[in-house]
Each structure stands twice: as C-alpha cells, then as structure tokens.
Amino acid sequence: MAERYNHKAVEEKWQKRWEEEDIFRTYENLSKPKKYILEMFPYPSGELHMGHVRNYSIGDVVARHSKMSGYNIIHPIGYDAFGLPAENAAIARGIHPAKWTFDNIINMRRQLKQLGLSYDWNREVVTASPNYYKWGQWLFLKFYERGLAYRKKAQVNWCPSCETVLANEQVEAGRCWRCGSVAELRDLEQWFFKITDYAERLLNDLDLLGGWPERVRVMQRNWIGRSEGAYVDFQIKGSDKKITVFTTRPDTLFGATFFLLAPEHPMVNELVRGTKYEVGAAEFRRKVAAETEIDRTSAEKEKNGFFTGVYVVNPVNSEEIPVYLADYVLMGYGTGAIMAVPAHDQRDFEFAKKYGLPIKVVIEPAGEQLNPTMMAQAYEGEGVMVNSGMFNGTPQVDGIKKVTEYLQDEGVGEVAVNYRLRDWLISRQRYWGNPIPIVYCEKCGIVPVPEGELPVILPENVEITGKGGSPLGRVELFVNTACPSCGGPAKRETDTMDTFIDSSWYFLRYCSPHDDRLPFSKEAVDYWMPVDQYIGGIEHAVLHLLYSRFFTKVLYDMGMVSEVEPFTNLLTQGMVIKDGAKMSKSKGNVVDPSMIIDKYGADTARLFILFASPPEKELEWSDRGVEGSYRFLNRVWRIVQENKDLVMKAQGDLTNLGPADRNLRSIVHRTIRRVTDDIARFSFNTAISAIMELVNAMYKYNDEANRHSGVMKEATDNLILMLSPFAPHITEELWHELGNTESTFLEPWPKYNPELAKAEEVTLVVQVNGKVRDKITVPADVSEDDMKKTALGSERVLAHVNGKDVKNIFIVPGKLVNFVVK
RNA sequence: GCCCGAGUGGCGGAAUAGGCAGACGCAGCGGACUUAAAAUCCGCCGCCUUCGCAGGCGUGCCGGUUCGACUCCGGCCUCGGGCACCA
Known part of the structure; x- marks a missing residue:
C-alpha cells in the first residue's frame, strides 16, 4: 500500500473483502452472551441523509465494540418500504411505486455498504416484499381472531392532501404528521386495533423501561393519559332513560349546575326530536362538525353551547339542571357527556359566565369563604366540601372516595378509569401498503381470508391518481372474489394497513428472516430478543415505539414471544443541523453524505459525526x-x-x-x-x-x-x-x-x-481559602504529611499564608490541599 | 398554561462522586521545514490590569449551603422540545 492515506482505495478494498469473507454473518450461539443492536430501519426515499449516517454510525460503534467485547451480536438492517412517497412519485413521475421503491433500495443498500456498517446482510428485511407482508396479514388475522381487530363507524381524522385517514398518534397539533396538512374530521367505517385493551399494561410496563430516556416515557405516559374517577348516572327528567357521565371529581357533584353533551352524542336526536329545539340542535351540530380538530380543541377558543330544552336530575340532591350541547365536550373521551361544575372547573366556569348559568361553590380552601359572584375564575385547588349535604366538612381528597362509594351503594355510579389513548385506526385508503386480508360477502358478511390463501397479493396493474379513494377499489380483478366461506360472490377490502404495522414487528422478523412457516421462529426470537440497544430518532417517541410495545404484548399473550417489552435500552439521537437549522431542501442547507464519503471517506464522515457532539444532542454540521x-x-x-x-x-x-x-x-x-x-x-x-x-x-x-x-x-x-x-x-x-x-x-x-x-506522578493543587495558588508535581503515592510539607514549601503558597493564622487544612489525598487562613 | 431539557471561550464541546474550569477539535496567532507555497511538525490561545513577575474577574442572572460550587438548594431570565378544552 502507498505511503499516503488513500481513503478510496482502502475503503473499497475492505468493503469487498468483508463481503467476500462474510464476516458480519451471525448465528445463534448459546455458549456466548447475546446482544441485539438495532437501529430504526430507513424508509427507502432514495438517498441516505446525514440523520441516517448519524443513526447508523452510532449503532455500528455499539455493535463493533460489543462484538469485540465477546458478545454474540445481531446487527440487522432492512427497509420500511411501504408508504405514501412511493405513490406520490408514481403520480409525479409515472414510475410504478414498486419500481421506485425497489430501485431506491438498491441505491440505499449501496450507500449503506459504503459506510462500512457491520450488518448481517443475510437478515435484510423489506416490508414491501410478499414474504414479509404475508406475515403482516397473518398477524392481522390473529388479531382479528382475538377480537383485537374490529371494524366500526367513528369520527376519524382525515388528511385531505394524503387522501387517507390517520390514527390519533399521527395527528400532531391537528396536522398530518407526514405532510402537515390540517386534518379534517369525517364519519367513516374503518378497521381498528384495540390498543386500548392494553392501555393499563402499556402504562404500567413503562416502569420496566429504566433504559429509556425519561422524556420518552413521560410522553408515552401523557399520551396514554390515565385518569381515575367515576361514572355517574343522571336521570332524564320526564323519561326513564339516563345519561352517564365520567368525572374525576365526584367530590364536586353537588356543585353541578348544568349538564353538557358532545354535539355528536347519540342521545341528542332523541332528546330534541319533535321539539322546538330540533332544528337548532342540528344546526349547532353541523357548525361544530365543520370545524377542524385544531379549532375544536384549542383552549383559547371561546366555548359555544346550545340549550336542548331538556333537564336531567342530579342523583345526589335531585336538583334539575339544564342540558346543553357544547363544542368543548368531545365524543371520543369518557362518555361524551359531562356534569358541569363551574365553581371548580375553569372551562365550565367560562361556559357558565357566557350563558348566565348559576355557579355553586362546593369546595372551600381551609379558613376561607368563596363567593360565587365575586369569583374571577374557578377554584380548582384543594379544600373541604361545603353545600354538599351529608358530606359537608369532608376533606376533598376523602370526598372523592366517599361520594363514589355512596353512588355505588345507591346504584347510580361506580368507580371508573379512563384513558386518553384511543384505538388505533389502521385502515388507509392508499395503494402502496399491505392489503387487509378481509372479504365482504353479501351472505356471510365480514369473512377473513383463510391463512392458506395468504398473502393477498398487492396487484401491480393499478392506476394511481391520488384522488377518489382507495386505488385498489378500481381494480376489478382484485376486488371481485369468491367468499371463502360460502363460495358466493364477494368483494375484497380495498384499504391497506397503516405502515406503522409493518414496523411494529420487523425486529422479530430479523431473528429468522427466511422462515416460511411463521412470521418468526419462537426459538430464534427467544434467543435474540429483547433488543438490547435500540437507536433512533425522538420523533417516534409515541408512534412507532408505542405500537411496537403493543404488538409485543399481544404476541406475548399469544405465546409467540417470551418478552413483554421489545426494547430494553433506547438511545434517541439528536438532529443533524446546519447553520442552526434542520437540514432541508427548502432551506438549501443539505449536506449530501455521498459527497463527503467521496471526498474524505466513510471513516472521516463517521468519525466527525461521532466526535462533534454527544449522540443525544443536536449536531451542528461543520465542513471545517x-x-x-x-x-x-x-x-x-x-x-x-x-x-x-x-x-x-x-x-x-x-x-x-x-x-x-x-x-x-x-x-x-x-x-x-x-x-x-x-x-x-x-x-x-x-x-x-x-x-x-x-x-x-x-x-x-x-x-x-x-x-x-x-x-x-x-x-x-x-x-x-x-x-x-x-x-x-x-x-x-x-x-x-x-x-x-x-x-x-x-x-x-x-x-x-x-x-x-496509574500515573507515577500527579499534580498537587494547593489552595489558600479555596483559591488555587500553586500546582506542584508530586509522586502519585504521596502521603498526606508530605502533601502538606510540599505545599508549604511553595513560595507562592507562603505568600498567602505567612503572617496569618492557619485555621484549618483540608486534604484530598493525592489531589489537593486547601489552607483556611485568617 | 402545564411537564421535560439546555444555557460554559470566537465556534463544536469537556469536567463520570462537591476538589485544577475550558480536555479534544475547529478558527486564530507565532515558530520550524521550504527558493516559495501547500502539506507536515512544534508552540501559544477565556476576559481585564501588567514590560514582566503577578494579581483581579469569569460557567445565563440574584441569593444560599460549604474550607471549596459549572456541579447541591431557593428564586428569576432566555432558548429548545413535548402536551394542551381529555371532564
């Protein structure tokens, strides 16, 4: 080899040799401790960006160091290959999504290899290939069997630009997580995964994740949003029907002065039918429905209501209170109905002020009296129950329990837990995804595709326009089929699955990527799982990381995996920025990894990225x-x-x-x-x-x-x-x-x-009154006595000690002497 | 509004358990090598006062604990992120 460092020749030579000698290939080996090192797999957009380089460089250091330290490592890579950008490319450039995707994979694989990453390429997984998505369909059917996949009509988020529905997690501040369009609300019948059945476990098991950043756990905790309270039944006046509310403050039940329903509440029509309020209620509902999620859920927005003419009876004091529709009451949380306690809830307070409704104080802070007419805002703090009949004088904390017990005894309420988490909406009105293996038969209804017929192949001949609903719906050969149950004419489901399903179990597939009998082998998964170190971006704090936890728990219940949590340790890497801003084409501050690799080599790129900043922090790119x-x-x-x-x-x-x-x-x-x-x-x-x-x-x-x-x-x-x-x-x-x-x-x-x-010599720091006055080199094993003597031998020290009283001497052995003088 | 995280030289950053603030690198300055330049090697490099010796100040701000605080405690400011009518 030449005297000069020729990065190109060196890197090409070794990449070739490593591949020929297959040195990164891994096998199960029970005689060695295993370590599963995983980086979030990329979406094959076509080109690697610096965020990828950072992610995979971090993972590669961990993998290589673990390997050298004696672990049997698994370090796989693959491609999250289904998704909307492929369809957009098809629309914009007339390339088939499959071609676009698989061409991109070829290029990205080449780029990944140029980085010299220690992947076992034999384990590569591509979610858009039939031998992967087959097993996604298989898992869907298992979820369906267990009642975890179901279809319902619901108000759902709709992205007008992507022309598809979105799960709650995929709407960020009212906008589509992918394209940023303002999400609309639509009533549609869709497929859901029952993640709410696992809310409690997803919450509790966060405690097992000590190797995760605290902030990610906090985000998931907030997202799940558990709250304890009670269901309370309110009788409708002049009817034998009742409406149930959820409240976290049963202690304030005596202060309920009105009652609110979400405009979409199923009881509304019945309540106003044939009354003078019917037209107004319908109009109010229409107005609210026209609002976007952003408007609807903005805390700053003025609250609007509509009186229904109906009254309900408060179960604890038989007071009759008016029922309003209110735009701030959400159908998706609790029961879609609330008791309003304006004295002790700021939202209800504002509503009461606007519509001139009474305010009744039922909690007072110790030694203070609240006057409802003087209150400028609701009192939400602690206190003692007042104006609450037999509960007067009860501290609020006990009141919650006592009132709930009372309701339970009377048969008008019970303890309840509610979650903010909603079921996962998994239908997508898109082509480039995994078809939902379901058939609709006129006679038999919803019929799952039998396991033996999997995979339901995604047809290639599809016109993609980005408009007018699921592209698969226009492929007659696909849609029209025979009912697996009765053999009669039937139609296939034309929606595909959310691509987050694909990424919820890919780490299991890596363990036995070529298995053709099951999604993954239990034996392989038992050996390799859980992932010991997961590395990726913080943007998946709730999305991918929550869904994967959910999948793992379901698979655990099915006996397919032995772990309840997939990722033991999580490292969330920071962004790569340039000139203080995230790299983006629109800002024109993108640095292309290929250019850097070409000019300086992969080793330089990796070294710089790892040297310039700790992995969790932002990384400011610097050509210098x-x-x-x-x-x-x-x-x-x-x-x-x-x-x-x-x-x-x-x-x-x-x-x-x-x-x-x-x-x-x-x-x-x-x-x-x-x-x-x-x-x-x-x-x-x-x-x-x-x-x-x-x-x-x-x-x-x-x-x-x-x-x-x-x-x-x-x-x-x-x-x-x-x-x-x-x-x-x-x-x-x-x-x-x-x-x-x-x-x-x-x-x-x-x-x-x-x-x-151990160093032979150390630097002795000598302080006088805590200020450093000299540094003296001494033998590492210096005694405390010698430290003192050496220190007092220094003229610079003596200049500050002489003529003064030494009050105290502090010695840190082998390090420091501090004279306290006066 | 609530909950996290972060504020250290011209810049990226370091200080793992309360004990040398600024490791390492970038930029800058000086020297060696060279006819010269590049490359390379060596050295200097927080601010102020000083010819120098040396001294003072200094980790967002104010205060506290301590012999000693970037580090611990209380209060505040700024920036970044998350959540935000969830009853």
Missing part, C-alpha cells in the same frame, strides 16, 4: 470539522507508517523501561480505560478525544532518542483496535499492514492493566 477529522486519520496513518518496521520487529520484553517509555505505557492503559468507559456510556465524542490524546502522546514519544519497539507496538496495536469501531476501514488496513491476518472486528477489545493505568 470534517477536515479536522480527516487530518486526524492522516495523522494516525503516518504515525503507524513511520513506526511500521519498528513495530513489526518488536521484542516483547517490557521490563527495564525508561521514564518516557513508562509514561507512554501509562497513557496507553489510561486511554483504554477511558475509551472503554466512554463507549459504555455512549460518550463517543470523549472516547475519540482520548484517542486523539494518545496519538498526540505517540508523536511526542516518537521524538525520543530511544523508542522502545515493544512500547511502540503496544501503543500502536491498541490505538488501531480502539479506533476500529469508529473508523473501521483505515484501521483494518493498518492492522493488516502490521502483519495481522484477522479482521479487527474479530479481535478482542483491548484490556487495561490497572497498575499501569
């Missing part, structure tokens, strides 16, 4: 910084080349060393300790800086008159091995140039000798 990393690799290259001959004929005797030799050895062993610890805590930036310091020390040592070949070899070997997870190509080249024949990937991770890692 990249050059610095490139300079460093060249520096490594040269110091190894310069010492190649010396190292190759090194003799192993490391006794009788001079001070410079001992010093370098000590630095080498300290560096091993630092780098090992830093990688373990994902502090890659400091790990790299420690390696840089080692290289600086090696250059200094290089000027010594009598370089010791054995010492130089120890430093060089360890430098190469420690750097190899970060910059695998250059280190592999240098490693082989030194006469080694095994890949660094297969070498053991360096170990340090604690004795050698």
